Every structure is written in C-alpha cells, then in structure tokens.
Amino acid sequence: MKEDKQLPDSRGYFGQFGGRFVPETLMPALDELETAYEEAKRDPFFWAEFDSLSRDYSGRPTPLCFAERLTKHCGGAQIFLKREDLLHTGAHKINNALGQGLLVRRMKKQRVIAETGAGQHGVAAATICAKLGLDCVVYMGEEDIQRQALNVFRMKLLGTELRPVSSGTKTLKDAINEAIRDWVTNVKNTYYLLGSVVGPHPYPVMVRDFQSVIGKEAREQILAQCGRLPDYIIACVGGGSNSIGIFHPFVNDKDVKLIGVEAAGRGIRTGKHAATLAAGTVGVLHGAKSYVLQDDAGQILGTHSIAAGLDYPGVGPEHSYYKSIGRATYVAVNDKEALKAFQLLCQTEGIIPALEPAHAISYAAKMAGSLDKEQIIVVNLSGHGDKDMDIVVKALGVTL
Amino acid sequence: MSRISSVFAQSRHTALIPYVTVGYPTVETTLKAVPLFASAGCDIIELGIPFSDPLADGATIQRASYEALRQGVTPKVCFEVAKELRRRVQTPLVFMTYYNPVLKFGLGQFCSKCAEVGIDGLIIPDLPPEEGKELEKSTERHGLDLVYLLSPASTQERIKLVTSRSSGFIYLVSLTGVTGTRDKLPEELESFVGSVRKRTDKPLCVGFGVSTPEQARRVAEVADGVIVGSRIIQLLDEDKSLKNACSFIKCLREALS
Numbered sequence: 156m157k158e159d160k161q162l163p164d165s166r167g168y169f170g171q172f173g174g175r176f177v178p179e180t181l182m183p184a185l186d187e188l189e190t191a192y193e194e195a196k197r198d199p200f201f202w203a204e205f206d207s208l209s210r211d212y213s214g215r216p217t218p219l220c221f222a223e224r225l226t227k228h229c230g231g232a233q234i235f236l237k238r239e240d241l242l243h244t245g246a247h248k249i250n251n252a253l254g255q256g257l258l259v260r261r262m263k264k265q266r267v268i269a270e271t272g273a274g275q276h277g278v279a280a281a282t283i284c285a286k287l288g289l290d291c292v293v294y295m296g297e298e299d300i301q302r303q304a305l306n307v308f309r310m311k312l313l314g315t316e317l318r319p320v321s322s323g324t325k326t327l328k329d330a331i332n333e334a335i336r337d338w339v340t341n342v343k344n345t346y347y348l349l350g351s352v353v354g355p356h357p358y359p360v361m362v363r364d365f366q367s368v369i370g371k372e373a374r375e376q377i378l379a380q381c382g383r384l385p386d387y388i389i390a391c392v393g394g395g396s397n398s399i400g401i402f403h404p405f406v407n408d409k410d411v412k413l414i415g416v417e418a419a420g421r422g423i424r425t426g427k428h429a430a431t432l433a434a435g436t437v438g439v440l441h442g443a444k445s446y447v448l449q450d451d452a453g454q455i456l457g458t459h460s461i462a463a464g465l466d467y468p469g470v471g472p473e474h475s476y477y478k479s480i481g482r483a484t485y486v487a488v489n490d491k492e493a494l495k496a497f498q499l500l501c502q503t504e505g506i507i508p509a510l511e512p513a514h515a516i517s518y519a520a521k522m523a524g525s526l527d528k529e530q531i532i533v534v535n536l537s538g539h540g541d542k543d544m545d546i547v548v549k550a551l552g553v554t555l
Numbered sequence: 556m557s558r559i560s561s562v563f564a565q566s567r568h569t570a571l572i573p574y575v576t577v578g579y580p581t582v583e584t585t586l587k588a589v590p591l592f593a594s595a596g597c598d599i600i601e602l603g604i605p606f607s608d609p610l611a612d613g614a615t616i617q618r619a620s621y622e623a624l625r626q627g628v629t630p631k632v633c634f635e636v637a638k639e640l641r642r643r644v645q646t647p648l649v650f651m652t653y654y655n656p657v658l659k660f661g662l663g664q665f666c667s668k669c670a671e672v673g674i675d676g677l678i679i680p681d682l683p684p685e686e687g688k689e690l691e692k693s694t695e696r697h698g699l700d701l702v703y704l705l706s707p708a709s710t711q712e713r714i715k716l717v718t719s720r721s722s723g724f725i726y727l728v729s730l731t732g733v734t735g736t737r738d739k740l741p742e743e744l745e746s747f748v749g750s751v752r753k754r755t756d757k758p759l760c761v762g763f764g765v766s767t768p769e770q771a772r773r774v775a776e777v778a779d780g781v782i783v784g785s786r787i788i789q790l791l792d793e794d795k796s797l798k799n800a801c802s803f804i805k806c807l808r809e810a811l812s
Contacts, residue, residue, distance in 0.1 A: 336611075340732040453606075453630070
C-alpha cells in the first residue's frame with residue numbers, strides 16, 4: 156500500500172474524503188498554516204524540541220504493558236495496553252497540543268483558541284499555552300461543562316478563559332462551530348488549536364502526524380516484547396485522533412488488523428448514539444467531507460454517549476477512507492458495555508480508564524475470548540478515568 | 556445573460572439585496588415579505604435554507620435558522636416556497652445555504668429543482684472555488700449562477716481565483732467575521748472593494764454587517780450591490796405585520812438611489 160504514504164493529496168483528500176469546506180476568510184489562514192507546518196515538518200530542530208518536551212514534560216515514551224489478569228479473565232488472546240493515560244494531563248491529547256503549540260510559537264501568534272468536548276483537549280491546550288506563555292480561550296458546550304466540572308476548573312487554574320457555548324446541542328459540535336466563528340473574526344492574530352483529526356486540511360494530517368508517536372512507540376515496544384507485530388490494534392473513535400495515532404504507523408503492515416470502536420450510546424437503533432462510521436452517511440461538517448450523522452435533509456444530528464469525548468456526529472476523513480478501502484473495521488459499543496469494561500479494568504489491572512477507551516477495552520475483552528492464546532491485541536488506553544468519576548458514580552447509582 | 560446579470564446591466568442604481576431565512580418566523584411570513592420587498596424596490600432576494608450548523612453566521616441568523624428548522628423547514632419546503640414566490644414576483648431569487656444540505660439532496664438534483672422552481676443562483680459560504688468544481692457542472696447545466704465570496708483576508712491570488720470563477724456577481728464580505736449587525740463598517744472597505752474592482756468587470760456586492768441606510772450609502776459609493784440580512788431578521792422579530800421591515804427596505808432603497 157505504497158500510495159498511502161502520500162495521503163492526503165495536495166488538496167487534503169484521503170480518497171474522496173477531506174478537503175477544505177470553510178468560509179473564504181479562513182482559506183488564506185489555512186494556506187498559511189499549511190506552509191508553516193510543511194516548513195516545520197522539514198526542520199529537524201522542530202522535531203528535536205517536540206521530542207525533548209514529549210520526553211521531559213509530557214512523559215514519553217509511555218509504557219506498553221501486558222494486561223496479565225485481564226488476559227486471563229478473557230481466556231484467549233494476549234492483551235497489551237498502550238498507556239497514554241500515564242501522560243501529563245492524563246490523556247493522549249497532550250501530544251497534539253504540544254506539537255501545535257510549538258507551531259504557534261513558530262508562527263509568532265500569541266492568541267490561541269480551542270474547543271473541547273470531554274475537556275481533555277481543553278486541558279491539554281490550556282497546559283501547553285501556560286507552558287509556552289500563550290493566551291488561551293477554550294470553547295465548551297454547556298452540557299459538557301456540567302458533566303466535566305473538574306476539567307473546567309483545571310482549565311481555569313491553568314489561566315485559560317473558558318467560554319460556554321449555549322447554541323445547538325450544547326456539546327462538542329457546537330463548541331467547534333463557535334471556535335470557527337471566533338477564528339473567522341480574529342483570524343489575523345489567532346491560532347486555532349483543533350483537538351482531533353477532523354476539520355479542514357491540513358488539520359487531519361497535522362494532528363495525525365503529532366499523534367503518530369503513539370503507534371511508532373507501540374510498534375517498537377511490541378517487537379521488543381513479543382518479537383512480532385500484533386494481530387489486532389483496537390482504539391476508540393470519536394473524532395478519531397488517538398486511533399489514527401496508533402493505527403497510522405501500522406497501516407502498511409497488512410497482517411495487523413485495525414479496529415476502531417465507536418460509541419453506540421443507548422443503542423444504535425434508539426438514535427441516541429455517536430457511531431458515525433457505523434451508522435452515518437457521507438457529508439460535510441466542520442470543513443471536511445467525511446462520514447457524518449445527519450437526517451434526510453442534511454441536517455446534522457444530535458448525539459449521545461456516556462463518554463463526552465466520543466459524543467460527536469463527525470469523524471476524521473482518514474478514518475472514512477480506511478473504512479471505504481476496508482483497511483480498518485469500525486464497530487460500536489454501548490454505554491452499558493463501556494461502563495462494565497471500565498469496572499473490569501479497574502478490578503483486573505488496577506487501572507482506572509477514561510470512559511472513552513473503556514469502549515475499546517470492552518470490544519477487546521469480548522474479542523479476546525474468541526481468539527487463541529498466541530494472538531496479540533494492543534489496545535490504546537488513551538486516557539485516565541479521574542475526570543469521569545462523577546459520571547460513573549451517577550451511572551452506578553452510588554452515593555459517596 | 557442570466558436574470559441576475561441583467562439586474563446589474565440594466566440598473567442605474569446600486570442593487571439592493573435583502574436576505575430572509577425561509578420559514579422565519581413562519582413560512583407565511585416569507586411568502587408575504589418577499590413580494591413586499593420586491594415591490595419596495597429590491598433587485599435580488601436571498602432566501603436562506605436553514606442549516607443546523609451555520610458557522611458563517613452570527614447570533615441573529617443562527618437563531619432564525621434554529622427556529623425555522625424546529626418548524627420543519629427542509630430544502631424541500633424551501634423549493635415549495637420558492638415556487639410559490641416565483642409565481643408572485645419577477646425579482647431574481649437566490650438560495651443561500653451551506654454545502655451539506657445541497658450535497659445530501661444531490662448536486663444535480665438540487666440544481667435541476669432550483670431551475671424548475673425559478674431560482675436563479677446559489678450562494679454557499681462554506682464552499683470555496685477549490686471545492687466547487689463539481690457543483691459548477693450542475694449549476695452550469697441548469698443555467699444557475701454560483702456566487703463565490705471574497706473577504707478582506709483574501710490574497711491577490713485568491714481574488715484572481717474567485718473573480719474568475721464566480722458568476723452572477725461576487726459577494727464581498729465586508730469584514731473578517733460572521734454575519735450580524737455592526738455599529739461601524741471597517742475603514743478598509745473602500746480599498747478592499749477597489750482592489751477587487753481592479754481585477755474584474757463582474758458586479759461586486761457587499762454584505763455582512765451592513766445594517767443602516769448610512770452604511771448602505773457608504774457601500775453604494777464603491778459597490779454595485781448591498782446585501783442586508785441580520786437587521787431584516789431582527790425587524791421581522793419586532794413587528795410581525797412587516798411594517799417595520801418594509802419601511803426599513805424603503806429607507807435603504809432611497810439611500811441607494
């Protein structure tokens with residue numbers, strides 16, 4: 156699959172997915188960003204700084220750890236966990252925030268805006284802005300602010316201005332709309348630090364490049380530990396940045412099966428879910444052509460997931476491409492299953508996962524039992540569950 | 556020559572182009588307002604097909620879109636409204652919407668339906684010329700104009716691209732920002748319009764932020780048309796009898812003659 160190395164093409168397309176569907180005002184800014192990123196990409200000093208801060212500030216490399224008791228519990232394939240939850244700020248989002256933060260400094264911009272769903276990207280952006288001395292504004296839906304109160308407080312502590320979004324569904328989708336409106340208005344002095352592999356070109360490729368550090372490490376680690384590549388890689392998919400991050404370095408390894416796990420919420424048939432690739436159709440949202448959840452008239456639908464970070468009606472164009480060529484498979488896990496997997500990982504491995512990767516754990520656990528013991532599954536444990544305590548307490552009907 | 560182009564070829568005054576969201580506050584309002592606006596001297600009328608995620612729009616049009624959607628205003632309903640309006644007015648009608656509803660409808664089908672009901676052109680703010688080739692095939696086949704936008708942030712290269720590809724007129728966004736009323740238009744407005752004028756003979760219409768007769772007059776000094784949206788939506792809110800909106804249109808018309 157040699158051609159995959161060249162994707163996206165010069166117009167930002169992965170096959171028929173991607174592109175730049177934005178107001179004219181942003182087109183020059185996207186050109187500027189693309190040029191700046193292309194230059195940075197060729198500059199060894201840029202990557203040297205990225206690597207050194209990844210190591211000394213974020214805490215890379217993260218371990219790849221064999222989940223011995225979980226494996227035994229499932230009674231089949233060996234399960235390994237890529238521990239992105241151990242990173243500074245508790246999730247993989249810091250990889251991208253760091254990369255783009257260094258780019259902001261290169262582009263000599265001072266004002267940074269970002270959107271956030273679960274709050275993990277907001278916290279990562281706020282953290283990097285504090286570290287690099289940049290001004291930061293984060294847009295967050297009112298509904299997400301309520302369910303992720305702790306992350307809201309974290310961002311404020313880090314010196315970020317939080318702007319609640321009360322339009323539309325009051326979640327991530329509308330936070331992105333509002334961030335784009337801010338960018339259109341303040342484009343001259345503002346950098347938009349987008350948190351996932353979505354949006355107009357060059358965001359999907361740029362965020363993928365910064366997140367690919369996950370897969371590069373995992374590849375070396377599994378070779379060192381097992382002497383061979385895994386049979387399966389499993390990761391959760393909202394916008395899709397942690398999954399692209401771990402998938403991408405394995406894309407040309409044809410025998411490694413890639414599985415993305417979306418949020419089935421209360422069940423796909425109820426309509427209350429966020430399984431964009433499993434149940435969506437091709438459309439244009441937030442600047443890119445990709446799968447989206449929409450009605451017959453092309454209106455974007457509201458979504459539901461217990462995991463705020465998966466609660467999004469779109470998905471990165473590269474995932475849509477992998478689906479279309481059959482390189483990756485996409486499945487969905489519902490709220491209840493994710494919650495069960497959340498508890499299972501706590502009890503078997505002593506790790507409290509975020510509700511987002513709990514979806515991936517659930518699918519991996521289900522699948523492992525049907526495979527033989529020689530098989531290897533790597534799960535991307537993209538974040539830590541501390542942020543989700545309130546939701547889990549409520550969902551389990553516990554009083555503290 | 557398209558019906559839109561002939562507006563600019565024949566008219567001696569600056570074109571007045573109001574925007575209304577179809578179905579806001581009700582479909583009946585749209586059916587009443589558009590003929591009234593036409594007889595008050597509007598030259599082209601923009602009909603907004605509401606979209607759930609209008610990222611180029613400010614609070615006023617966002618709210619209007621949301622309300623219209625809540626009442627079930629789909630592209631299909633908009634076609635019916637346009638068909639009815641075409642029976643009542645001669646004025647060119649232009650759909651303004653986002654790309655996704657058009658894509659979902661099917662580019663060819665959407666354009667053929669536009670032609671069938673008497674729509675003259677399309678304005679799609681999240682569709683730059685780079686992504687518009689496919690839609691252009693359909694608009695050309697069905698004799699529709701596809702209006703592209705320029706902004707003060709546009710580079711010389713982009714001005715060249717947009718002026719060569721836009722048909723009917725070129726929509727100049729007066730400021731870097733979203734739609735909505737503003738107290739002041741930017742100081743650079745004249746030089747922006749001038750820099751585009753140097754590149755093209757196509758008509759230039761200015762919109763975004765134009766909300767008073769004084770502002771419209773200033774725009775008219777340099778442009779061929781003035782587009783007014785959010786202020787009209789606000790007036791439809793204030794007075795359901797349409798009196799305020801109509802007298803506002805008349806003031807604009809006078810300011811532009």
